[in-house]
Amino acid sequence: MINNQREKDLYIEYLKIVKSFKQYLKKKEGSFSDSAFLLHKLQEEIKNCQKCPLYRTRTNLVFGEGNPDAILIIVGEAPGKDEDLQGRPFVGAAGKLLRESLRYLEIPEDKFYIANILKCRPPGNRDPKPEEIACCLPYLKRQIQIIQPKIICSLGKFSTQTLLNTTRGITYLRGQKFTLPHGKILIPTYHPAACIYRPPWRKQFMADLKKVKQELERLSSTSY
Ligand code: URA
Numbered sequence: 090m091i092n093n094q095r096e097k098d099l100y101i102e103y104l105k106i107v108k109s110f111k112q113y114l115k116k117k118e119g120s121f122s123d124s125a126f127l128l129h130k131l132q133e134e135i136k137n138c139q140k141c142p143l144y145r146t147r148t149n150l151v152f153g154e155g156n157p158d159a160i161l162i163i164v165g166e167a168p169g170k171d172e173d174l175q176g177r178p179f180v181g182a183a184g185k186l187l188r189e190s191l192r193y194l195e196i197p198e199d200k201f202y203i204a205n206i207l208k209c210r211p212p213g214n215r216d217p218k219p220e221e222i223a224c225c226l227p228y229l230k231r232q233i234q235i236i237q238p239k240i241i242c243s244l245g246k247f248s249t250q251t252l253l254n255t256t257r258g259i260t261y262l263r264g265q266k267f268t269l270p271h272g273k274i275l276i277p278t279y280h281p282a283a284c285i286y287r288p289p290w291r292k293q294f295m296a297d298l299k300k301v302k303q304e305l306e307r308l309s310s311t312s313y
Pocket residue numbers: 165166167168169172177178179180181183184205282
């Protein structure tokens with residue numbers, strides 16, 4: 090029972106402090122559980138991964154980079170030499186073509202996140218082995234789960250076949266729009282490295298990325 094004004098004032102002051110402390114805790118909890126934090130936590134967790142023999146020959150594990158809340162994830166195959174050395178995805182010749190194409194189409198960097206099916210470089214850039222994909226795929230799945238993109242653009246045969254769980258060829262699959270079980274849209278295209286060796290493929294590569302942009306515009310509330 091509160092009897093006098095002074096006690097009443099103190100009690101109101103106390104309630105105010107409790108309320109602001111609760112708000113502070115809620116805010117802190119939110120910032121601790123956001124995508125950037127969860128991605129960082131995952132990266133720390135897997136940075137010394139030894140699930141497959143590729144750890145023996147890697148310089149760096151290439152986790153992925155970009156906006157942790159991106160609407161679009163671009164999924165490549167595996168790090169190459171430059172990526173292995175720098176620990177960043179798509180920084181070599183194929184990356185230059187990819188990033189220039191995205192810039193040309195005015196797809197802003199804050200709209201996407203880039204990752205690979207394999208986080209470590211296969212020696213001599215050989216094709217990923219099924220058992221390596223099986224070891225590494227759960228990491229990409231967790232990245233997708235954290236980022237919650239609306240669109241996935243898979244580059245090349247390996248990422249496309251893995252994400253669609255199919256053995257059909259990339260020439261058949263590219264440019265089509267697939268809806269994945271959780272409603273995410275997947276648009277496959279050629280791998281930019283393949284476009285370097287087969288310049289005629291660049292036209293379809295650009296056409297597919299344009300489709301990705303159209304989907305971005307359709308699904309994004311912000312304008313370009
Ligand atoms: N090729 C890929 O598939 N990923 C990279 O990060 C670089 C080249």
